[in-house]
Amino acid sequence: MLFTNEENGLRGGTAYRDAHRAELAKHILAIESDSGVYRPEGFGLVASASPQARANMQEIAKLLTGIRADRIAADGGGADIGPIMREGVVAASLNVDGSRYFDIHHTPADTLDKISPQDLSLCVATMAVMAYTVADMAQPWSNRDSVP
Numbered sequence: 001m002l003f004t005n006e007e008n009g010l011r012g013g014t015a016y017r018d019a020h021r022a023e024l025a026k027h028i029l030a031i032e033s034d035s036g037v038y039r040p041e042g043f044g045l046v047a048s049a050s051p052q053a054r055a056n057m058q059e060i061a062k063l064l065t066g067i068r069a070d071r072i073a074a075d076g077g078g079a080d081i082g083p084i085m086r087e088g089v090v091a092a093s094l095n096v097d098g099s100r101y102f103d104i105h106h107t108p109a110d111t112l113d114k115i116s117p118q119d120l121s122l123c124v125a126t127m128a129v130m131a132y133t134v135a136d137m138a139q140p141w142s143n144r145d146s147v148p
Contacts, residue, residue, distance in 0.1 A: 003081075029092060030077075031093065038098065038119050041095045042073065043095055044076025045090075046077045046085060047075045049091075050090075054072070056137070060134070063129050064129055067126070
């Protein structure tokens, strides 16, 4: 899903949570990508994730070693998925090389032509590998001790 309106009170993420509150226990993983489109380094996984969720994420990340996007940081998530994170949904974030993030972020120069097609392709591949693998797991993980 795509959320918008983060800077105006998290209305997208809050509306999603409110509309799907009864279904949140069935959510497997929420991943936020809101750090720009730079070379992916891996993912951050929310610190409160269960040991099984962390182990699964680290195993999946091995598939991304070839593009050097295999790091799993100790914390993750993000503002847009914050409302469902607070309801117990396992949360992660796409981590990228953010060394140039504030060069153009939220300036008039922050336009699509500044995005590297190579970095964009790598970010898409990284997210696709994670999403596909998580969706294809025989037994999904949970932020709780037991699997739903």
